[in-house]
Amino acid sequence: MDNYRFPNYPLSIIHFSSLCGKLFLSRMKTILTTSPAEAADFIRRGGIVAFPTETVYGLGADVFDRRAIAKVFMAKRRPSNNPLIAHVGNLEQIKLLVSEITPNAQKFIEAFFPAPLTLVLPKAKKVPLVATANLQTIGVRMPKNKLALEFLRACETPIVAPSANLSGKPSPTTWQAVYEDLNGRIDCILQGATTEIGLESTVVDCTSSVPLILRAGAITLEQLQTIEPHTRIYQTPKSELPKSPGLRHRHYSPQAKVVLINPKSKIQNPKSEAFIGLNKPNEKFDLVRICRSVEDYAHSLFDFFRQCDREGIKKIFCQTVEEKGIGLALMDRLKRASED
Ligand code: TXA
Ligand code: MG
Numbered sequence: 549m550d551n552y553r554f555p556n557y558p559l560s561i562i563h564f565s566s567l568c569g570k571l572f573l574s575r576m577k578t579i580l581t582t583s584p585a586e587a588a589d590f591i592r593r594g595g596i597v598a599f600p601t602e603t604v605y606g607l608g609a610d611v612f613d614r615r616a617i618a619k620v621f622m623a624k625r626r627p628s629n630n631p632l633i634a635h636v637g638n639l640e641q642i643k644l645l646v647s648e649i650t651p652n653a654q655k656f657i658e659a660f661f662p663a664p665l666t667l668v669l670p671k672a673k674k675v676p677l678v679a680t681a682n683l684q685t686i687g688v689r690m691p692k693n694k695l696a697l698e699f700l701r702a703c704e705t706p707i708v709a710p711s712a713n714l715s716g717k718p719s720p721t722t723w724q725a726v727y728e729d730l731n732g733r734i735d736c737i738l739q740g741a742t743t744e745i746g747l748e749s750t751v752v753d754c755t756s757s758v759p760l761i762l763r764a765g766a767i768t769l770e771q772l773q774t775i776e777p778h779t780r781i782y783q784t785p786k787s788e789l790p791k792s793p794g795l796r797h798r799h800y801s802p803q804a805k806v807v808l809i810n811p812k813s814k815i816q817n818p819k820s821e822a823f824i825g826l827n828k829p830n831e832k833f834d835l836v837r838i839c840r841s842v843e844d845y846a847h848s849l850f851d852f853f854r855q856c857d858r859e860g861i862k863k864i865f866c867q868t869v870e871e872k873g874i875g876l877a878l879m880d881r882l883k884r885a886s887e888d
Contacts, residue, residue: 579736587738588702598712598726599699600740601691603664604719605726606709614676623733626715631681632708636690637700652776653754659775662690664749664766695740718850721746746847764877802853804861806886825867846878
């Protein structure tokens with residue numbers, strides 16, 4: 549979805565905002581807390597707070613607070629043409645965010661919410677355009693994680709939250725990973741457990757009669773099709789090249805080079821190299837993670853990428869899996885991470 553209908557911003561704006569970010573955020577103290585009420589107080593005072601969800605940790609701001617939203621973009625060094633998802637603590641709040649709940653969105657809400665599922669809908673007028681990167685649509689999600697819901701309910705307002713990592717780095721699945729990227733750049737981290745799923749939510753465009761999966765996630769194509777049989781995966785037309793570098797964001801990548809291998813591949817002389825997959829390799833590696841299932845692989849991937857970077861690994865061999873169920877989302881992240 550890298551070049552999915554995003555407006556074109558000059559790169560200079562992006563660089564300028566990241567420079568301002570450095571100046572503006574240089575001396576911030578980041579408070580660690582386990583109290584959702586204390587974390588919500590920072591939101592009320594215009595601050596930005598990282599919090600756990602069942603997918604990955606998010607970096608939250610009040611959806612109606614333009615200045616706080618600008619801080620989120622700066623803290624993450626996120627290009628301003630990449631829209632944010634709004635999170636709600638109850639279904640009533642969705643009405644504050646959208647001008648219409650389309651029939652297929654209504655069905656998905658009834659079938660799945662709260663869930664690792666984001667629905668893109670026409671935005672309400674009063675949602676600031678800075679949150680949606682100038683789009684007239686907004687992604688809406690009600691997370692399932694208990695602490696996330698406690699935090700969102702304590703905030704008493706919908707919360708926009710991208711993943712709480714520096715742009716381009718793997719999404720954080722622990723509060724320690726958030727701390728590694730954003731300590732000193734954000735007001736508060738709400739400390740929860742390791743996230744259950746480990747990959748970001750499924751994003752579905754529900755603005756037309758054919759729901760389109762823009763990003764695969766834990767709510768699978770198959771599950772969505774049981775509710776709306778027309779649902780399909782959005783494919784970028786081959787003829788459409790990204791129009792500017794700002795339209796193509798590099799994602800999910802560790803510093804190490806990521807190489808995809810099928811379960812039968814043989815690897816030559818691994819050196820300063822790591823392996824993750826479902827089957828034990830014959831070769832010797834510096835770091836190996838064998839996963840019990842595709843779900844466990846999805847759960848472990850980003851954490852493993854970060855561990856590899858900490859340990860100075862140069863190359864990570866990742867076994868491919870079948871592209872069905874959550875395997876589709878896992879392969880999407882693996883392919884993106886392996887892009888040069
Ligand atoms: O699981 C998740 O979705 C996590 C947690 C924190 O909820 N959030 C997350 O946010 O992954 P982020 O910003 O890292 O990814 C959101 C994705 C981006 O690829 C963005 O381009 C897309 O959703 N998106 C957001 N709003 C959109 C919109 N109105 N139209 C199309 N795509 C949108
Ligand atoms: Mg992200």
